[in-house]
Amino acid sequence: MPIVEYPFCRIGPNQPLRPMLPIQIVNPHTKQSVSTIGLIDTGADECAMPAGFADMLGHNLLVGKLKQIMTGNGVTAAYSHTTRINIFDRDDLKKIVYTIPDTEIDFMPNLQTVLLGARNFLAKFILTVDYPAQRFSVQTKLK
Numbered sequence: 709m710p711i712v713e714y715p716f717c718r719i720g721p722n723q724p725l726r727p728m729l730p731i732q733i734v735n736p737h738t739k740q741s742v743s744t745i746g747l748i749d750t751g752a753d754e755c756a757m758p759a760g761f762a763d764m765l766g767h768n769l770l771v772g773k774l775k776q777i778m779t780g781n782g783v784t785a786a787y788s789h790t791t792r793i794n795i796f797d798r799d800d801l802k803k804i805v806y807t808i809p810d811t812e813i814d815f816m817p818n819l820q821t822v823l824l825g826a827r828n829f830l831a832k833f834i835l836t837v838d839y840p841a842q843r844f845s846v847q848t849k850l851k
Contacts, residue, residue, distance in 0.1 A: 738766035752825030
């Protein structure tokens, strides 16, 4: 799984460079998908998606498992739905290099960026971040 030395990128024109991973989010039930980028977020306990992605994936947002999440902006509602995450190759955004199998992901109103959090994403990898060079790698753990 060659997920090494991905460059940092910007979400918007005046945003700082951040460790963002090109991904595809898939609803395993409908096979609908969305290609986007996700922020590697060591401060997030779990992955979270903007609520608007639920409709694009064929999920009924409000039918998901409701839970209350503590965020930097206070408590907010989250709706969990089963989702698959495919990671794209750095140089070929059609080539999938790794798949996080079907797992519950939180969809949250007022969230603007996909967050790739610790429990259901980063716990599967060894994360290396080189801030001076503005690049990062995520590699599967050696057995």
